Amino acid sequence: MVSVIVVYEGESTRKGVYELSDLGIFEETGFRGIIKGEVENLEKFLKELETRVQTTFLPVSRVVPIEEWFYFSPENFLDIVKERIAKYLDRIKVNETFCVRVERRGMKGVLSSKNLEREIGSHVYSILRERDGVEHKVDLKDPDRMLVIETIGNIAGITLISKEDRKTFPLIKIK
Structure with a gap:
């Protein structure tokens, strides 16, 4: 499923x-x-x-x-995300652009999507730079790979979506 x-x-x-x-x-x-x-x-x-x-x-x-769901609290959200995204980063190749998108539902005033995107994006950038020895390009409009984190209350889902999937399936849209 x-x-x-x-x-x-x-x-x-x-x-x-x-x-x-x-x-x-x-x-x-x-x-x-x-x-x-x-x-x-x-x-x-x-x-x-x-x-x-x-x-x-x-x-x-x-x-x-x-691709996967997990429970979180505002205090442990970033730690859990940083731990869980490691396996997705293997699918971002050296020459590919990327971005991080977070859509928060619930916890208004406690979690900020934009702040989380910046912090997680910086973390991803550092890991990829260390792994590949090059600086990956961030593309917020049309990246090759998009790391997506969606929260619904205290449950979060993570996925890595390719540019090809977004083009093949018009209903796959990320804010």
């Missing part, structure tokens, strides 16, 4: 869960328009969802695949 976050723009998140129910296992998160799900095959799910968006006007604006 593959985890996903679906951003549903319809009137009711509950209705969105119902409309997606034949494509996997979906649940409300407590945040308006944010649906957490599990699907058997990510590519098949994205293709079917894109078809539904175009033909039935299903109000889904974007999907974020998630």
Whole structure:
């Protein structure tokens, strides 16, 4: 099973869960328009969802695949992220550009997405420079690899998304 976050723009998140129910296992998160799900095959799910968006006007604006989830507190968030992202950095090649994106839902005033992006991005940059002996380029608009961290309350998901995946599947969009 593959985890996903679906951003549903319809009137009711509950209705969105119902409309997606034949494509996997979906649940409300407590945040308006944010649906957490599990699907058997990510590519098949994205293709079917894109078809539904175009033909039935299903109000889904974007999907974020998630490779792993973890629980956190504001005090241990950065430590956990720095520990967990190490395995994703192996997939960033020497000549590839990268960026870090954090989308926070909940913990307003406690965690800042922009501050976290800067701190985690600096950490990633240092690790890649030490590993490869070169300075990797950061590209905030269209990077080759995008390290994405999504929080929903005290749960966070991490994924590494390629430029190719963003081009192949238009619903994979990161803010």
